[in-house]
Amino acid sequence: MGILQGVKLYPKAIAWSMAISSAVVMEGFDNALIGSFYAFPAFQKKYGQRLADGTYGLTAPWQAGLSGAMNAGQVLGLLLHGFISERLGYKKTMLLALSVNVALVPLLFFAQNKQMLLAGELLLGLPLGIFQTLTIAYASEVCPVVLRSLLTIYVNLSWVIGQLLALSILKGLVSNTTEWSYKIPFAIEWVWPAVILSVVAFAPESPWWHVRQNNLEQALASLHRLLGKGAENEFDANHTISMMVHTNETEKKMLAGTSYLDCFRAKPFAELV
Known part of the structure; x- marks a missing residue:
């Protein structure tokens, strides 16, 4: 089977794979946020401490902790994915991860201190880690071999698209000195799951899983x-x-x-x- 024949025979599989992979856009978006917020005055004042020169900022240990918390959560999500998806299936696992993502975003949006923010970053990393592995596994199983390399590469492309979107939004808010400079990007994290949930609800399960x-x-x-x-x-x-x-x-x-x-x-x- 050639690539053109694969596209002709499996157009729906391609569409469903790309739709599921859009969850990685959200993962790339989330990863680009926290490190950029360290340069936002409103974020520094809310979660940082007063420095010797009179400005506010987060100490190096807290910056490392906040940046690494989501990565640590993603590692746990990557490990959990195999056990969960093999029992529930890719579709139910994705719906569960998206629902957990919606439930955890308030921890970031309403965080009153850096400890609460750290907990939110760590827990939010769990569903994001699941997205990274599930999307590749789903793309590999619903499409013929000739298309798998292209659709798994699209998962990586989705991650870059998410980062590009995040940086574009942050560029527009960098001059905002209110708390909404960092709350708006956090609020946008509610948009992704709502859109993706409406699509995944109708997606077919992998025939390999069945x-x-x-x-x-x-x-x-x-x-x-x-x-x-x-x-x-x-x-x-x-x-x-x-x-x-x-x-x-x-x-x-x-x-x-x-x-x-x-x-x-x-x-x-x-x-x-």
Whole structure:
């Protein structure tokens, strides 16, 4: 299958993958905010302390803490994603992460001190970490191999788009000396989940996930939702599901009797080749 043929057969899969990947735009947007706020006078006065020269600012440890808190939360989100999505599915996991994101934004918007702000950054990093991994996994599973590299690259592009949007908004607010100079960007973080939730609610689940759950009828239904009009005439969807089942059984046999501890156990070279 060539790229053009893949686009012709899977236009809906491409659209759903790009829609799910838009969550990473929000992740890039959020990451660009906190470090930029250190230069905002209103933010410095609200969360910083009075310095020897009479100005306000955050100390270096607090700047490092606030900047690293979201990264730490994202690492935890990345680790949790695999366990959650394999049990709930990509769609439900995304809906859950977006809902948690909506619930946590008030911690940032209404933060009264830097401790509350730190807690908000750390907790908000959890759903953002899930977005990073889930979007790539979803893109990899709903599209044919020939399109996977392009759609997973689009996930990275979405992250850059989010940063560009954040910097554009911050550029427009940098001369604002009121608390709204940093509250408006925080408030915008409510917009992303609302838009993405309305799209994800109608998205098809990955047929690969249904196969792993032994739900072959649902897998076939999901696959049909990813195909373009008339695509069924060019290939056999049932045959594609059968290949998914075969691949899944092969992977299960390869993983039988192994655990994460095996990653840290030394084995003779002969067993590895």
